[in-house]
Amino acid sequence: MTTSLFDELRPDGSTPSASDKPGYLRTAGLTVGAVGVVYGDLGTSPLYAFREALRPAAKDGLTQAEVLGVVSLLLWALILIVALKYVLFLLRADNRGEGGILALFALVQSFPKRSGMVFLLGIAGAALFFGDAIITPAISVLSAVEGLKLITPVFKPVVLPISIAILVALFVVQRRGTGSLARWFGPITALWFVAMGVAGAVQIAAAPEVLSAFSPTYALSFLIHHGLVAFIVMGAVFLAVTGAEALYADLGHFGRRPIQIAWFVVVFPALGLNYLGQGALVLTNPAAISDPFFLLVPSWALPGMVFLATLATVIASQAVITGAFSMTRQAIQLGLLPRFEIRHTSETETGQIYLPVINFLLLAGVLILVNEFQTSSALAAAYGIAVSGTMIVTTLLAYRMLHRVWGWYAPLAAAVILPFVVIETAFFAANLLKVPDGGYVPLLLGAILVVMMWTWSVGTKQLFDRSHREAVPLDQFIPRIEKGSALRTPGVAVFLTSDANATPPALLHNLKHNGVLHEHIVIVTVETAEEPHVPDSDRARIEHLSDRFERVWLRFGFMETPNVNRALVACRRQGLDFEGMKTSFFLGRRKLVSNPDIGMPGWQDRIFILMSRLAADPSDFYHLPRGRVVEMGAQVAV
Known part of the structure; x- marks a missing residue:
């Protein structure tokens, strides 16, 4: 993703220099921008994460302990994966100020010598990222538009056409650039987080016992006593952290401090309140499991919440699309992909780019997914595998960075990384259960992209070597x-x-x-x-x-x-x-x-x-x- 999505823009659209504003104002502006760009994907997860995580446990009825257990799993996934790994640790593992899996790959691949294993990890992580870039717009927009069905059943037949129209418009507008709209991304998404937090807090007041879910004992008890069901739930719980890679990828665009401030001041409080609120709602009204997010708000506020959710999912999708453009440019420069056409949509910001080939392929993939799965619940079965795989790759590359680049002793580096490997491997294994129900989609796409990047890298090297000899x-x-x-x-x-x-x-x-x-x-x-x-x-x-x-x-x-x-x-x-x-x-x-x-x-x-x-x-x-x-x-x- 790029600074083009949101930077401290003047009214005329230009970007001020660091000397134009006091430091605290610049930090505040970048923090609001990070809320819109960095956390857009994470911010739309409450639309479906709690619902999909609770359904496997609800097949034989729900108990209070089960509801609290699922809420506890969601909260601790955010704390361990997002806060601890990404916000506090990986944001420090930068490549001259830049983050993201290919930035980390470039750093560890060049020090002290090139490694075939690191190369395979790098292209696998990049390939899985593209799989996520196709699924995120589809599931996000569908989940938001599905809220129309709760306003009146009359909207049910038009949910799919409206979703497709929004997605097509989103990809068509890419060729013109989104710089003029970018200044609104942060404020709109910040409003979205506030609305989610308030809706959750109101419901918590009706069932304050849900606050006990902050205790990890509920999460551990659920995992111990529910066997295979708990394993299935883990795959759905992972949906709550699917946007975490964006934190790392946008490090160079917003900086460590604004991203960290946005997380602890705005994002985590809002997400925590909303998941607790959804849990409180289901405790008081088990029938609300059908769509606990939108049922949090009263009927008079539902149209506004659906509209705000749609805006938030469009912004989140825009961030993912721009991230795919940025990732592709990095892959081209690192020799993993051919020189695709890159158009600049701004005369002043080099980060504002548009790749026609990638845009077309993403749009085609998104439309195929929407028409094939048709609902966000069905798409949830395909979501998670690509992201959990990317997270494991990032963690393994981070180990090499700690050991080879930072010079840590291998046992110390392993001790830091191992807990994350264990947690993420468990999430990945749980998501593998989704393969028959659609999880094969990102795996197949990732495999195709790995073969393509491997072929291009090997082919260009062989061609260069042969040309050099002759x-x-x-x-x-x-x-x-x-x-x-x-x-x-x-x-x-x-x-x-x-x-x-x-x-x-x-x-x-x-x-x-x-x-x-x-x-x-x-x-x-x-x-x-x-x-x-x-x-x-x-x-x-x-x-x-x-x-x-x-x-x-x-x-x-x-x-x-x-x-x-x-x-x-x-x-x-x-x-x-x-x-x-x-x-x-x-x-x-x-x-x-x-x-x-x-x-x-x-x-x-x-x-x-x-x-x-x-x-x-x-x-x-x-x-x-x-x-x-x-x-x-x-x-x-x-």
Whole structure:
């Protein structure tokens, strides 16, 4: 997710600098923003989490101990997973201020040496995140719109069409950007949390004995005495913490302190009061188990609560969609996915991005899920597996970070991580019971994405290695060409290549077919740093090879979109002869064909070729001036 969703915006839409406002006002603004973006998914969980957790235990009737046990499980899941693991621990495990599973992956993968296991964990976690990004909008919007049925049964037939219309509109608007609406996300979601807390507090007053659920003995007693039912309930209880990964992912956008303040001051009190209130309602009226969230409020307030819930779920879905865009950009920069087209929807905020391919795939997946499952209760069966799997991956990567990066002794790091592994493994195992009822959806999607990212990573490495072996070394080419008779043409030629030590194929093709070379040649290699952002002072490194040749390395962080043209313009301060209107950019365009005798198996070759066709035009991805780009094609076997 990005700062585009909510930052301290001026009335004109611009973003003030840190010096424009006192520190406490900036912290307050970021805290309200964190409520809207970071906690949007967690904030919509009360719509369905308590209901789905209580139903397995209610099949043979409900007792007070069972209600208190389920409420206690929900509260302690929030305390142990969200508060302790994410808010207090993982927010400190940052990669130069950035969080999220790929930021952690980049950190531990680069220190002290690369690991195949870490690589598999990283792509598995990223793949499962995308599974969550498809299910969250579907279940959130459906659960909110279903509140219309309680206003009047007349609305029941239109719940599905209204949900689909809202979801389609949400994805269609992505291409225009959401910056103008982002300033309202925090206040609306804050109002949502206040409304949830007040509704719960009113009901608690009618059954104050529900407050005893804060004692973990009720949760432990429920788990001990209910056997398989307790295991099933655990899978539903996990729905209450499904938005916790957003905490970590948005660390760089809001900062540790605002996220922590938002949790302890607004979010946890509201969630706790609401879950306690739902428990109190069921204690006094067991029939309310059908929809305890909306039945918390009186009939006169129900339309307003349904409307507010719909807004909250749309905001939560927007945050997940934007998070998927951000995650995709990170995966592209880390070499896990092809260079998909990235469009910027703001002239001032680099975080406001739109990826047409990802947006279309997310919309298609969401609509398929909504039409297949049709109700939030049915979708709850598919929800949880992806998130619990992602949490386990994050925890395992955090162990490596503690041991390898922070230098903790292995036993100490294991002692800190083990309790979380045990709890999350139990949640994951409980969610596996959902596989026959729809849990296979995120697992299947995750498996497909793992294969795709693994294939792309392996395929690009093999292609690079083979091209490097067959290439003409640049240090041998330059002396020969300087002594040769090739004609010189005025101007500057920039050749982009992934191998800085090899002569770019486009340069060789230009020499072979046109018989000329430019007066000044710049060999440019774009590198992705294992840090989120690279300061301008470290952006470029220039090496003077001869009077005619220069080699430039451009470094971009894995959360940045590379703008080669702008970076080269900045290189003029370091003495690079670069005049935009007199410069031509040469790119090598490769047509890939499958060869079963080399590289990967044939089925992987076909996947790799298909993914390469989905890649964006390099001119667009690297922000090159289209009118000065020359592409030289070649056929390459993979």
